[in-house]
Amino acid sequence: MTQELFARYSFLLDRTARKVKQYAQQQFKHGDFDVTVDQWLILKNLSENGHLSQTELANLVFKDHPTLTRILDLLCKKGYVERVPHPQDRRSFQLHLTDNGIAKVTELKPKVLEIREKAWENLNETDFEEFKRILNTIYQNLDGQILEE
Amino acid sequence: MTQELFARYSFLLDRTARKVKQYAQQQFKHGDFDVTVDQWLILKNLSENGHLSQTELANLVFKDHPTLTRILDLLCKKGYVERVPHPQDRRSFQLHLTDNGIAKVTELKPKVLEIREKAWENLNETDFEEFKRILNTIYQNLDGQILEE
């Protein structure tokens, strides 16, 4: 029976994802980056895509709306992001980086790449392609599964 | 430069791990399992290893001590686990499942395996071995990295 064997994937996946985040967060803290790993993800995506709404950004980074609201609250408080009222739709905001935010992204970008590289010691590009393929397959297998009863 | 490319792994890893957890938690809820995914991990490990201390259990499931304390608080409140004072060492407890806890594990075990299987559609055992190898390599690359300065 391979069922028992396969079931271990969730444990290993969770354990590794936590370790990756924990390692990066330690390095962030050690280098006084002044942002968390998740906050960095938001800053980076805002720097690569100008003037998104929160919904657009949420879809881009695969975070839900309440989580994004709170991360943005913190980034606004730190002065890296601003919520600009949307000219046509008064329900929504256009998000953009402040000058401080832009400077922060410029400063951190190379440092983050260096931190991320550590995980791939002893692994090559073929491994990466395999890894990507399997992760995406799992994601798609579970995505959009409607529950009915 | 492959640096940028590689850096995407953390995003995909995090995204997939969250999806896996979210999917399982939905199914748990839908089936009225009365436990969360993390609580299930604890129950399962307690059923496979009798009379662990919290420290031993924490090492087994790779959760830190405060997190484990809180999960156990909930499981005790639900009546699935008991903390029995260690006969020799008054600092520690021996954990064991109550009768309800044992029944819960028996009830849920096949259901959880079925839920877990969903992720591996379109993937085979070779994929699983590759996946395991890469995850474990990443974990080891980042584990035990001491920070100094």
Place this chain on the structure above:
DNA sequence: TTCATATATTTGTCACACTAACAATTGGTA
């Protein structure tokens, strides 16, 4: 014995994920 050190667990704080409920606004339709 006494003190320093180590170990087991708990508590507090902050951040994030998910659900549910809510307010405000928009846009289609009767």
Place this chain on the structure above:
DNA sequence: TACCAATTGTTAGTGTGACAAATATATGAA
């Protein structure tokens, strides 16, 4: 025009993760 369903974003509640610090007990050396 007057509804009403859908959309955008927020808030509250619960669970979990990481980290630091506190508490209690144990152990070993002086």
